[in-house]
Amino acid sequence: MATSSSNTPNHKIIGTKDPAKSYTDRISTRVVALKPSGEIAIIYVKEGNYYKLPGGGIEADESPTEAALREVKEETGAIVSLRSTNYFATTEEFRFQQHQVSYCYLADVVDDAGEPCLTEEELADGFVQQWMMIGKALEAMSAAEPTTEFGCFVKERDIYVLTEAKWLIDSSS
Template sequence: MSDQNPIERRVIGTRQGGVQYSERLAVRVVVLSPKGEVALVKANRDNYYKLPGGGIESGEDHGKAAEREVLEETGCHVLVKPGCFATTEEFRNDLHQISYCYRATLLDGHQPGNPELTEEEVSDGLKHEWVPVEKALQTMENVEPTSKLGRYIKERDLFLLTEFLKSIQ
């Protein structure tokens, strides 16, 4: 039944005339642990939280991309549930990005694993943490990003997490 429900969607930013946008497809993942906690990734340099996720490689299945991104950013193995439940479309600078958000469950308890962060992610000070589901939204809301990128990401992921929370109530 949930696959038959309309997918919630939000546009962030405005398409500017005369701008040559690069196109990017991405996945975002709300990972729920058996203890009722959500994985959040904190970007310490720019002071914001985000959901695990990132770009979909050419020809890559969304579910596989979601599993790969969660593993890279948290070191955790997950089972991604079929069906995207929300999307965002972003226009920032010269980037046009569509993000598809999925639900996932943690397969390996709280085994932290070893995140495989890129040099840029290490430089951004990315670290993941587990936050009780009822406090996850407040945790994201209570930080004030120090960059324009952080403000875009905060808006995007607050929307996605809000849609997730509506779906479990």
């Protein structure tokens, strides 16, 4: 839980770095996209049976904040405004042959009338975007039993990110 009073975002390491492995680095974003009603965007992934927050890889020509805005729009159809250009948490994952660092942002939904624009892979994985209250989203994420190792990594990461965001939201109200 976020208890630090410094300006350093909380950081969670998921998985263990194997010194015998060679990892490919990947930088990505995660976004907690909040409607005025208190609902957040959450995506159920049928292939693997897990829930995830909107987010994904940062492309070579974009900043982490630009990637955050793009990923939310692609995966949910929503246009969001980041509450800050500073991320509130980071995660670092060592999974398979990948070392991924995710920058996590809190955003307010400006317009949720758009439609997701999913990749072929996301469509094949069965992405289903939903809106639910943060507590309900945490329950759904926690109750899901991923059927893949990848889904287990995502579950641990996004429960951490959402718990950190909930603490921030609750402490600011």
